[in-house]
Amino acid sequence: xxxxxxxxxxxxxxxxxxxxxxxxxxxxxxxxxxxxxxxxxxxxxxxxxxxxxxxxxxxxxxxxxxxxxxxxxxxxxxxxxxxxxxxxxxxxxxxxxxxxxxxxxxxxxxxxxxxxxxxxxxxxxxxxxxxxxxxxxxxxxxxxxxxxxxxxxxxxxxxxxxxxxxxxxxxxxxxxxxxxxxxxxxxxxxxxxxxxxxxxxxxxxxxxxxxxxxxxxxxxxxxxxxxxxxxxxxxxxxxxxxxxxxxxxxxxxxxxxxxxxxxxxxxxxxxxxxxxxxxxxxxxxxxxxxxxxxxxxxxxxxxxxxxxxxxxxxxxxxxxxxxxxxxxxxxxxxxxxxxxxxxxxxxxxxxxxxxxxxxxxxxx
Amino acid sequence: xxxxxxxxxxxxxxxxxxxxxxxxxxxxxxxxxxxxxxxxxxxxxxxxxxxxxxxxxxxxxxxxxxxxxxxxxxxxxxxxxxxxxxxxxxxxxxxxxxxxxxxxxxxxxxxxxxxxxxxxxxxxxxxxxxxxxxxxxxxxxxxxxxxxxxxxxxxxxxxxxxxxxxxxxxxxxxxxxxxxxxxxxxxxxxxxxxxxxxxxxxxxxxxxxxxxxxxxxxxxxxxxxxxxxxxxxxxxxxxxxxxxxxxxxxxxxxxxxxxxxxxxxxxxxxxxxxxxxxxxxxxxxxxxxxxxxxxxxxxxxxxxxxxx
Numbered sequence: 284x285x286x287x288x289x290x291x292x293x294x295x296x297x298x299x300x301x302x303x304x305x306x307x308x309x310x311x312x313x314x315x316x317x318x319x320x321x322x323x324x325x326x327x328x329x330x331x332x333x334x335x336x337x338x339x340x341x342x343x344x345x346x347x348x349x350x351x352x353x354x355x356x357x358x359x360x361x362x363x364x365x366x367x368x369x370x371x372x373x374x375x376x377x378x379x380x381x382x383x384x385x386x387x388x389x390x391x392x393x394x395x396x397x398x399x400x401x402x403x404x405x406x407x408x409x410x411x412x413x414x415x416x417x418x419x420x421x422x423x424x425x426x427x428x429x430x431x432x433x434x435x436x437x438x439x440x441x442x443x444x445x446x447x448x449x450x451x452x453x454x455x456x457x458x459x460x461x462x463x464x465x466x467x468x469x470x471x472x473x474x475x476x477x478x479x480x481x482x483x484x485x486x487x488x489x490x491x492x493x494x495x496x497x498x499x500x501x502x503x504x505x506x507x508x509x510x511x512x513x514x515x516x517x518x519x520x521x522x523x524x525x526x527x528x529x530x531x532x533x534x535x536x537x538x539x540x541x542x543x544x545x546x547x548x549x550x551x552x553x554x555x556x557x558x559x560x561x562x563x564x565x566x567x568x569x570x571x572x573x574x575x576x577x578x579x580x581x582x583x584x585x586x587x588x589x590x591x592x593x594x595x596x597x598x599x600x601x602x603x604x605x606x607x608x609x610x611x612x613x614x615x616x617x618x619x620x621x622x623x624x625x626x627x628x629x630x631x632x633x634x635x636x637x638x639x640x641x642x643x644x645x646x647x
Numbered sequence: 648x649x650x651x652x653x654x655x656x657x658x659x660x661x662x663x664x665x666x667x668x669x670x671x672x673x674x675x676x677x678x679x680x681x682x683x684x685x686x687x688x689x690x691x692x693x694x695x696x697x698x699x700x701x702x703x704x705x706x707x708x709x710x711x712x713x714x715x716x717x718x719x720x721x722x723x724x725x726x727x728x729x730x731x732x733x734x735x736x737x738x739x740x741x742x743x744x745x746x747x748x749x750x751x752x753x754x755x756x757x758x759x760x761x762x763x764x765x766x767x768x769x770x771x772x773x774x775x776x777x778x779x780x781x782x783x784x785x786x787x788x789x790x791x792x793x794x795x796x797x798x799x800x801x802x803x804x805x806x807x808x809x810x811x812x813x814x815x816x817x818x819x820x821x822x823x824x825x826x827x828x829x830x831x832x833x834x835x836x837x838x839x840x841x842x843x844x845x846x847x848x849x850x851x852x853x854x855x856x857x858x859x860x861x862x863x864x865x866x867x868x869x870x871x872x873x874x875x876x877x878x879x880x881x882x883x884x885x886x887x888x889x890x891x892x893x894x895x896x897x898x899x900x901x902x903x904x905x906x907x908x909x910x911x912x913x914x915x916x917x918x919x920x921x922x923x924x925x926x927x928x929x930x931x932x933x934x935x936x937x938x939x940x941x942x943x944x945x946x947x948x949x950x951x952x953x954x955x
Binding site: 304305306308309310311312313315316319400524527530531533534535537538540541542543544545583587588589 | 697700701702722723724725726727730731732733734735736737738739740741742743745746747749750751753754756758762764767768770771772774775780783784786803806
């Protein structure tokens with residue numbers, strides 16, 4: 284054997300044994316953590332309040348203005364002269380659908396971005412939304428389906444696209460440039476499928492085209508709202524329950540596995556749940572442009588890097604859709620579908636993101 | 648406090664795709680000691696480490712932790728006993744040091760369990776051990792490479808596992824930070840009895856810091872044992888295909904490998920006497936007897952000191 288390692292006295296502070304100061308350090312760390320948690324809770328609460336406020340506003344505003352009291356009475360089921368039809372039948376389904384698909388797009392989008400560690404890897408950029416939309420178009424126009432059957436076809440297509448992108452890009456491993464580029468290509472192909480189907484079937488009217496290409500809340504009904512609402516109630520808890528595992532996955536697959544996360548299983552559950560949300564929402568309103576893509580980064584900017592971005596991103600998604608629909612309906616003179624407004628918001632951000640990443644020397 | 652965890656690989660075969668990287672490998676990690684795995688690039692060191700940490704399912708044989716097959720142990724339960732610091736991890740944008748180190752508590756937390764005082768203490772202790780307390784509130788992306796590596800190690804420490812595997816913990820670190828990290832791991836082993844297994848690139852650091860040295864080549868263990876028995880000129884020639892001299896490290900008394908290469912080999916080959924003006928370079932050649940056996944010589948230390 285060799286000679287024993289010479290030990291030199293080390294400064295006490297850097298020894299690995301618990302020091303008297305450890306408790307003090309722990310207290311400071313706990314204080315910092317609680318501070319961040321408090322800040323986060325406040326921001327999430329503010330977002331939730333904003334969602335409720337905008338939701339109420341979208342029930343009040345229109346050709347005829349109704350005060351909050353009248354609106355609340357209608358929501359509570361009371362008969363209010365005039366308002367019952369305008370608010371209860373026209374505005375309420377539209378507002379609730381906007382809320383539900385906004386939550387679904389926001390949550391589904393940020394899940395993909397977190398899991399693939401890439402803000403560009405949101406389902407509306409990598410073609411999953413386009414797949415669901417193309418499938419819904421085919422289901423309605425070609426197969427003559429409606430309701431939940433459309434959602435089922437959309438989910439199958441969304442999962443199919445996710446699998447296809449995974450297979451086409453898996454050799455590079457992870458969520459690099461390859462996955463994003465393959466996804467964009469697949470998405471463009473599927474968009475042209477949507478156009479082709481609409482045109483072939485002779486259903487080429489602008490309303491329909493807009494709905495299936497950029498998303499629209501026009502003609503919202505309770506029938507269109509329910510499937511997405513149920514999907515949200517079922518799938519959102521699945522994703523939120525995995526948010527801690529998703530947070531660990533952000534450190535890298537190996538690091539997450541070392542922390543006891545079952546990487547493969549988590550991925551599978553999370554992808555199926557997120558695609559489900561995206562597909563149900565898309566089947567209801569069409570692929571409302573860029574909501575899934577924008578919600579996560581905006582939420583991260585607002586909440587900061589502490590804790591899971593899932594819940595805040597869902598709220599931001601709802602806020603985006605609600606506000607964009609209000610703007611599209613009333614702020615621009617002509618009525619625009621919601622997807623046009625979110626598209627105008629999202630495109631510059633996409634360009635900025637690509638320019639920034641490129642400048643930082645990253646690969647997309 | 649000593650740990651009695653036994654970590655054993657038996658007839659282990661692991662690979663990626665259609666490529667077998669580790670073939671029929673058996674290895675016993677001595678409990679409560681520091682083990683270093685060395686070997687040339689692509690010899691399967693990292694693959695072995697990943698298989699031992701349950702990141703890769705074995706194709707044949709098994710890895711046993713305390714007698715139980717690692718890949719059949721629930722992931723979270725395993726992560727409370729055995730930790731791994733992978734070669735590359737990603738710090739989420741903007742995350743603070745305290746938050747990142749806190750991620751190490753993941754295997755100790757359930758779905759709805761609150762953050763406990765125990766968690767805070769573990770994080771505090773990990774920060775103190777790695778001398779990163781003053782960095783706690785800083786974003787990780789603002790840190791230097793050495794600081795960042797210490798933070799990642801702190802995360803692994805916060806996991807509070809009795810067995811800690813590290814994949815090249817000193818890469819990207821300059822020499823002083825590298826030594827600091829290895830000192831820290833030694834502290835951890837001495838004070839807590841943590842079983843440390845690390846893949847190291849630097850043979851001399853491996854020989855100095857390991858109690859048990861494993862030399863791998865082509866997915867198999869070539870030699871294992873005390874550094875003085877493993878790090879020999881013959882072993883380096885077989886494992887790395889490199890001619891070298893092995894002398895005694897004047898500081899630790901462990902073996903020290905000096906590569907020969909095609910240039911600058913004059914003194915090594917001739918065993919020439921130093922003329923005093925050559926300093927450290929000459930001292931190495933002169934300190935070894937012609938047969939390559941390490942010769943302890945007080946003069947070496949003096950010469951090295953003068954050479955600098």
